[in-house]
Amino acid sequence: MMLHKEAVCFRCALKYIHSRNITLNMESSSSSSSAAAESAAVATCNKRKRQNFATTPHKEAKRLKTVQNGEETVECERPSRSPRISVPLDRLQQPITANELTELLHYAALGKTGGIKQPSWCRLLHQKKVKAVNVVIVEGLTQSHFYKHYLTLRHLRTNYTTRITFTPPSTDLASEIFGHKVPQSDCPSLSQTHNGNSELHKALRIHPVITKFGTQKKGLTAYVLSQEEMIKRHYPVKGMPGFEEFVCTDGVDCVTDSSPLYGLDCEMCLTEKGNELARVSLVDSEGNCVLDELVKPQNRILNYLTRFSGITAAMLRPITTTLRDVQVKLRSLLPSDAVLVGHSINNDLVALKLIHQHVIDTSLLYRREFGQRFKLKVLAQTVLERQIQTEEQKGHNPIEDAVAALELAQYFIKTGPRQVVELHLKELWGYTIEEESTDCEPAPTPSHRFADILQMLGQSVAFLGKRSDIALDLSNQQWHISDKELLASFRRQTKCPFLSVLQFSSLSDHLKKCDPQQEHQYQRVCANLRDMCVVFAGPFPAGFSEKEVRRLFRCCGPVRKIQMLHTTVRVHAEVEFELLEGAMLALKTFNGLNVQGQSIKVQRPVYESMLDLDLTLDALMCDSANTSQLYAVKLNPSVAEGIHISARVNGHMSDPKCSGITAVKTANGLPSVKVNGQQLKLTTTTKSKLCEEAVRETFGHFGAVERVILPVKPGKHARCAYIKFESSEGRHVALSSSEDLWKENYLVSPCLTPPHLPSWVAMATPITTVDPDREAAVEEEKTHMHTTSQEQEMDLMMGKLDRRLGKLFRSLPEGTLSVVVMLGHTSAHHLPGLCLMEVKQAS
Known part of the structure; x- marks a missing residue:
């Protein structure tokens, strides 16, 4: 009876939370007095959850009916109409430029009433309720720095649900934001700022084509x-x-x-x-x-x-x-x-x-x-x-x-819409206009700069940072010598400016002091990040080839590189995956597998950078961007039969001890596995192919699937998939049903790779080749169990930065679009930055 009441309450809560588009984290399950009772309860609960989620697409469809041009006009199920921002998953995997960022800022500040279109790369709902726009520019930091110090940046990784790679601009970003020209528009509220509309006859301004598409030629x-x-x-x-x-x-x-x-x-x-x-x-x-x-x-x-x-x-x-x-x-x-x-x-x-x-x-x-x-x-x-x-x-x-x-x-x-109307006005729309000189006199050419238009509309703008050439009146600029003074000055203001840009430069100054070792340090950051995707496996029997290792381990995900390690008497392998999930599945799945009568051990490398790996993985698993996402691979049937997974708890696989599995060498040189006397070949004749329809059909039973991404290289077929559910509960149910998925040859794990990265290794791989001596130095330093004073100082400064950004975020008014941009580098190398976005909600 108690279980039934809890299930009913849970369904009610889930319906309410889903209507507000709030991510629900259900990664923990309650324990019961006996294992049998728990198993029965979970089975019953899973069945009910599947039935509940079967109606979710219809509820979502009902909600979508109310969305008109990015604004939700009638909302029966969503009690909150606060603004929110999102980026489609496939678009997340493409970097944005400074121009695309300014598109978002223009739309957030001016909206459709100001004649600005919704950006093509993201969606900002309820733009009219945006109260302010705040942009923080952090100089000197790259995307790799963010993930190297991921645990330190608690505020940034937990309070910003949207992250996307940022392409470093060649010009000053702050000046670009204030001085970027707003696209000419036909909006009446901005008519005096747009020449095209001031020259347009008033009879055409209300024409249905002009009011819909404006006057300018567009793509x-x-x-x-x-x-x-x-x-x-x-x-x-x-x-x-x-x-x-x-x-x-x-x-x-x-x-x-x-x-x-x-x-x-x-x-x-x-x-x-x-x-x-x-x-x-x-x-x-x-x-x-x-x-x-x-x-x-x-x-x-x-x-x-x-x-x-x-x-x-x-x-x-x-x-x-x-x-x-x-x-x-x-x-x-x-x-x-x-x-x-x-x-x-x-x-x-x-x-x-x-x-x-x-x-x-x-x-x-x-x-x-x-x-x-x-x-x-x-x-x-x-x-x-x-x-x-x-x-x-x-x-x-x-x-x-x-x-x-x-x-x-x-x-x-x-x-173009204007010329189409003027050329065919009489023939199509059946009327002509009389020339009136008073209507057609051109107005003086106004400024189209973003900051000027905002001020013309009575909105305040401000820049706080180091003295630089900013396209803004001096009265709206404040220069400070430190980030601490900058933050204190901003928080002292009685009213937050409508558009504020803050430039934090302390970290950039610190990195410049580290020259000429800055490139060396970046290479270390990349090496440390790649280590997260590496496992060591062995010992393998003598003669075991790299090709055989690849065939075995690619079952867990795309393999980037394999290096065979030959000791005096044994053979090991270093396997580098492209995805964190691949390394985690390999560790949990193949550790203890017997190959030709020899048990292999799969383990993480023991480097200084790996000491906090378990904490990092837990944090990534709980990352708000990953809570509704699942990683899945489909094994070849022969491999699936040859691997036994003893137990799973909430989708987390316990270490398999496959003592009953043995392997022998076949004639073609490929490994084969014996289970209870039956021989199973790990050949490539039966390949595991994934398609979106099959994945949706399989995982749609656990909850409404919003998107399926199949990472695949040209000319290859997909072996793994990222499944994004509309609710975190869908992922929870799927992980709880991993035994059923195993019967269909699916291996699943919580998502760890950030959605905006198509490959974790690609993000961490340096773009330029490295000096061999430096590369050797990096490899040598990886074995040392100590942290340099510079690294300790960098970690402390990153912690200070995160705390200051947290204080700044808390001081912003509700409904503020908050953007944090880590600029990346364009000087010696083109190193990508990172853009974090969130609309502050009521606390």
Whole structure:
């Protein structure tokens, strides 16, 4: 009875917490009086959790319906409407530049009411509730420094949920932030700051095309429908009700202005189940037809709609092509970054039962008042001066319609919204404007600099740091000789500036004093980070090759490098994984494995840098960016049978002692494993291949899966996966069900690699080659069990920095977008920095 009540309370709490998008950490499980009772309770709980999470996509879909242009208009389940920032997982793995950072700052400060578009690389919801923007620039630090001193930086690693690699700018970042020009906009509230709008006739300012797209020419990405608009207008969207059986194309999450356009048009017949696909046509960006297929509807046809579709019974009689065949062809034909163009293309996608993320709808480009739409025939005749869908034709020609829609979109993008309206105002929209000199007199050219626009709007700006050439009035600058004075001065202010930039330079000064050893120190940082991904294994039988070691250990994840270590009588191997999770799984899975009758030991290297590794791994496991993520590998069936895992507690594998497993040498030189007398070969004939659909199907039972990332190199197939659940509870259930996953040859562990790093080793690998003498010195120092005075001083300074940033964060008002930028280096080497972002919530 008590367990039931706790489960009910838990479900209620989970529903409330999920509605607020708060990560729930459920990594610990309560103990019971007996092992049998605990096992039964866990099994029952897992079953209930799976049932609960089956409805999560529908709840999420219900919430998504309320999202309009980045602002949630009606929210029944989310009690809080505070601003929050997020970055898609795949975009997290690409570094951002100073220009992209300023895009976010412009949007956070001005928003859509200021004519600024949501940045393409991140999402800031409820921007209107952003109360202030604070940017801290930390000079001299790189991304590698952050992870080298990860345990010391408690505030930064726990209070900032979003981290992304930052490309060091060639110019002063503070000056770039204040002086960067805001894109010209047609927003009435900023009309005096934008020449384009001041020169525009007042009758055009309220034109539906101008109010939607502005006056400036933009790339095609400006006209791709957002997910919110697609949901609003009932386009097929993944996760939305009614589209569960639709097929998704393999598209990227973000397209660019150079992405290819494809025109699409479909014709339908009326069947017992409604309109069904009867013909589909696809043309490429040059207008060449790449697909034109007749399709046999699945249900009995009531009306061929020949007048519109051109389809007759005789045409469809010999056709055997099905909707499924067409879906497969479209998925193979469309590039991953393709943008589909069509006229009311939502109808075509519904007929195809296809979900495609990136579409341009020409009926929404050439907009009319009150939501009315032009017919494709009218647009083609007026804009393209081409006759389509004429009365002489027997039905529509979908190839012709697809080409027309494609060219209408290309013309709109090339010409720009303002010129399209002015050129076709009378023919399309049916009215003219009279010239009025008072309306068209150009206004004086104002400044478009970010700081100037904010001050024009009455917002305060401030810079605190060392004296430098900042594009800002002296009255808004404060210069300090130390970070301590800078922080104290900022906290003494009675009111936080709307935009404040603070430049911390103490660490940079310290690093400069360390020259010429600075590069040497960086190499040590990289070496220490790579050591985290290394395991030593052995002893192996004589003659055991590097190839055989690789085949065994790559079962746990991508292997970067293997070095065979030959002593006088035995063979060992140093295995360096690309991912922390690979090293951890190898340690837990292969330690104690008997190879050819010889038990091997898998262990971490004993270096000074590894003494706190267990603490670092625990901290990474509990990192807010990782709490809902799971790492999984799929073993070859033969390997899975040859490895026995004795016990798991909450998904953490105990050390396996596989004394009953022996191995013998086979004729082809590959190791084979004997379990209870049965021989299992570790060959490559049966490879473990992962695909997103299979991973989602397997792990979707444990909770709603938000994203699956398959790290894979070109020409290779994926062996491991990162699964991001919508809630940390999904990961918890999956880890608790590791025994069931093992039966399906899956090996799982909590996620350790930060989401913004596609490979931990790649982040820690120096970009330039190192002097051999220095490299030898680094290797020699790794064996010394002492810390230099410089390293101790650096660690103390990093701790001071973290505490000061914590005090600064606590002094910021609720609703402040807080950004901390570790600049990285551009001088001798291009070493990436790190950008941390968070919107401060009510305490």
